[in-house]
Amino acid sequence: MKFLCVPCDEVMTFAERQIPGDGTLAAVFRCPSCEREMAMLTNPYETQLVSGLGIKIGGRAVPEQPMEILRTSLDGARPDAFVEADAPPAAATLAGDVPIAGRLTWSVDSLERLERVPSFVRGMVKRIYADWAREQGIGEMTPEVMSRARTELGLEGM
Amino acid sequence: MRQIRTYNEVGPGGPTIPEQVAAQGDRLAARLKDIRWVVGIASGKGGVGKSALTANLAAALASDGLRVGALDADLNGPSLGRMLGVVGARMVSGEHGIEPPTAATGVRVISMELFQEGDDAPLRWHGPESDGWVWRNVLETGTLRELISDVVWGELDVLLVDVAPGTDRIGRLLDLVPDPAALLLVTTPSGMARRVVARSVRLVREARVRKVGLVENMTSWECPDCGAQTELYEPAGPDLSGQDGIEQWGAVPFDPRLARSTDEGTPFVLSHPEAPAALAIRGLAAHLLGKLEAE
Numbered sequence: 144m145k146f147l148c149v150p151c152d153e154v155m156t157f158a159e160r161q162i163p164g165d166g167t168l169a170a171v172f173r174c175p176s177c178e179r180e181m182a183m184l185t186n187p188y189e190t191q192l193v194s195g196l197g198i199k200i201g202g203r204a205v206p207e208q209p210m211e212i213l214r215t216s217l218d219g220a221r222p223d224a225f226v227e228a229d230a231p232p233a234a235a236t237l238a239g240d241v242p243i244a245g246r247l248t249w250s251v252d253s254l255e256r257l258e259r260v261p262s263f264v265r266g267m268v269k270r271i272y273a274d275w276a277r278e279q280g281i282g283e284m285t286p287e288v289m290s291r292a293r294t295e296l297g298l299e300g301m
Numbered sequence: 302m303r304q305i306r307t308y309n310e311v312g313p314g315g316p317t318i319p320e321q322v323a324a325q326g327d328r329l330a331a332r333l334k335d336i337r338w339v340v341g342i343a344s345g346k347g348g349v350g351k352s353a354l355t356a357n358l359a360a361a362l363a364s365d366g367l368r369v370g371a372l373d374a375d376l377n378g379p380s381l382g383r384m385l386g387v388v389g390a391r392m393v394s395g396e397h398g399i400e401p402p403t404a405a406t407g408v409r410v411i412s413m414e415l416f417q418e419g420d421d422a423p424l425r426w427h428g429p430e431s432d433g434w435v436w437r438n439v440l441e442t443g444t445l446r447e448l449i450s451d452v453v454w455g456e457l458d459v460l461l462v463d464v465a466p467g468t469d470r471i472g473r474l475l476d477l478v479p480d481p482a483a484l485l486l487v488t489t490p491s492g493m494a495r496r497v498v499a500r501s502v503r504l505v506r507e508a509r510v511r512k513v514g515l516v517e518n519m520t521s522w523e524c525p526d527c528g529a530q531t532e533l534y535e536p537a538g539p540d541l542s543g544q545d546g547i548e549q550w551g552a553v554p555f556d557p558r559l560a561r562s563t564d565e566g567t568p569f570v571l572s573h574p575e576a577p578a579a580l581a582i583r584g585l586a587a588h589l590l591g592k593l594e595a596e
Contacts, residue, residue, distance in 0.1 A: 144318060147311055149303075154311050166429055187429035188436055195439035197325060197446075202317040207325065209398040209451035212443040213416060218425035221418040228395035263416075266394050 146181060148174035155181065157201030161294060166190055170200040204296050205274040208267045220263040227266030246282070247273050253284040271296065329450040329477065332398075336370070336457045338482035338593050341474050345501035346494045347466030349487045350518040353563045354553065354582065355463040356384035360406040360568035361586040367458040370401070372448055373412035374474060375465035376441055377424045382412035386566030390415065398453040406568060411452050446477055459593070468500050475508050482593055483512040486547065489519045492537030499539045502547055512592050514550030515542050516585060522555045523577060530554075550592070551585030554578050 146155040155172035158180065162168055166187030173180045183200070185193065193200060197212050214220075249257070260268050275292045276284055333339065342355045352375070359371040373381035382388045387410045390402035401409040413424065426433075426440050454460065462478070464470050474481070484505055488498040498515075505513050521530045533555050542549040556578040559569040570579045 145308055145311060147306065149305060152306065154313075157317075188432040191426075191428040191436040192439055195436050195443050196318075196322070197443050198318050198321040200318075203321060207321075207328075209394065209396075210447050211451075212440060213447055216426045216428065216440055216444075217416060218427050219418055219422045221416055223391060224416050225394040225399070226391050228393050270396065 146172045146183070148177060148179060151176040160201050168200065199296070204278065205271055208271060211267065214264045214267050217263070220261070222262045224263060225266060227269070247276055247284055248282065249284045252286050253289055256286050256289055325446065325450070329446060332450045332452070332454065333478065336454060336460045338458065339460045339462060339478050340589065340593070341462045341464050341471070341481050341484040342487060343464035343471045343474070343484060343501060344466065344487045344498055345468040345471065346488065346497040349489050349494055351487045352380045352384060352463050353559060354487055354516065354518060355461050356381055356563055357559070357568045357570045357579070357582045358586055358589070359385065359408045359461050361570045361583050362459055362590070363407045364571065365586065365590075368456060369407070370409040370454050370457045370460040371411075372460060372462045373410075373414070374445055374448070374462050374470070376413050376444060377465065379413040381463055382410060382414035383566055384563045385410045385568070388414050388566075395453070398451045400453050406571065409454060409457070411448050442473060442476070445473065449477060468504055471501055471504055475510070481510060483514065483589065484510045485514050485516050485550065485589070486541075487516045487518055488541065490517055490532070490534040490536040495538030495541055498541060502541055513547045514589070514592065515547050516550060517552045519555040520552045550588050551581060553581040553585070
């Protein structure tokens with residue numbers, strides 16, 4: 144699937160993804176020449192179909208996670224199926240702490256939000272958010288950073 | 302009419318779907334590289350004893366010193382986890398994948414039973430309540446891919462794949478693992494089973510699977526009092542190991558203790574090593590190994 148700006152005869156590039164939370168998806172593409180934008184809107188089963196392929200419209204900001212399809216799509220999952228090799232830190236960064244380069248700390252609020260993620264996917268979600276934050280040069284995870292990551296990465300249901 | 306350039310003419314760009322699919326293929330290939338032989342255990346027909354055979358074959362091969370993995374590819378009716386005694390095990394999830402639980406036999410096992418809550422959980426997915434027919438098969442194929450590529454199998458001599466009933470499921474396995482080292486087709490002597498399995502024989506022949514062996518299961522029953530052998534089925538239907546068919550690699554007699562032992566999570570080949578069915582499975586394991594080593 145590619146989008147061609149017919150007047151410019153240019154392939155449009157991915158610009159933005161939005162997930163309103165009702166199972167639909169909006170992906171915006173922009174013409175690099177005239178900057179005209181168009182949005183691709185998918186209905187819930189089209190969104191599910193794409194998600195079932197394990198692909199992200201617009202490309203991936205972080206690599207596909209192990210068992211991503213199973214962990215995000217299985218209904219009736221066993222909550223204690225996984226032990227995460229990379230468990231959340233026991234304590235959040237205290238105010239005034241300086242983040243170590245390449246390391247990521249989690250605020251208390253962000254850990255609380257993470258706790259609300261079903262345990263079957265929690266470890267994977269944590270890793271996705273952490274990879275994204277490091278890629279963005281972010282040293283501390285906050286609920287706002289999680290919201291941005293969720294939108295930009297297209298993490299429906301996370 | 303104006304000329305609009307085609308997909309292939311416009312060059313790179315767009316949503317990178319082919320690149321992402323290629324990356325999935327690369328992950329699958331990388332994982333399979335550490336596995337010497339992938340062997341499918343299939344039929345086309347349900348209820349012929351594929352899973353019990355897979356569990357016992359895995360235990361027999363492992364007890365011979367091979368590094369064995371067992372993948373339950375029957376997503377809707379999983380049973381290998383229970384048969385190999387790993388139900389309830391927790392899996393370590395890391396950056397490189399999921400560590401499969403190791404059964405007492407040393408077999409590394411992955412089954413949907415490990416991911417679902419409760420013994421009676423049907424396979425269901427989050428998603429729109431209607432139009433499931435549009436996306437359900439895609440999710441199942443994607444999940445099966447993950448069960449191979451996202452599991453840290455480590456270096457294995459053999460990965461046995463218990464294929465779900467249905468000829469199409471054999472095709473699904475071949476889509477993911479196009480060149481398995483061997484495929485066992487399991488049947489019973491009944492005409493109905495043989496007719497269904499004949500379709501699988503044709504499919505694997507057309508797919509040019511390198512080594513295909515027929516296993517006839519539940520061939521006979523031995524009276525525990527007098528030792529007399531009785532055929533459970535009057536052999537009927539096509540002769541699958543005939544001139545146009547495939548070589549028969551094994552025949553396993555019926556033994557009610559096999560189902561009982563395997564259901565309890567103890568492979569029959571270990572709990573009743575001298576029973577005729579156990580000896581037949583061990584013979585099949587040796588035959589399979591001989592075929593695999595004869596590259």
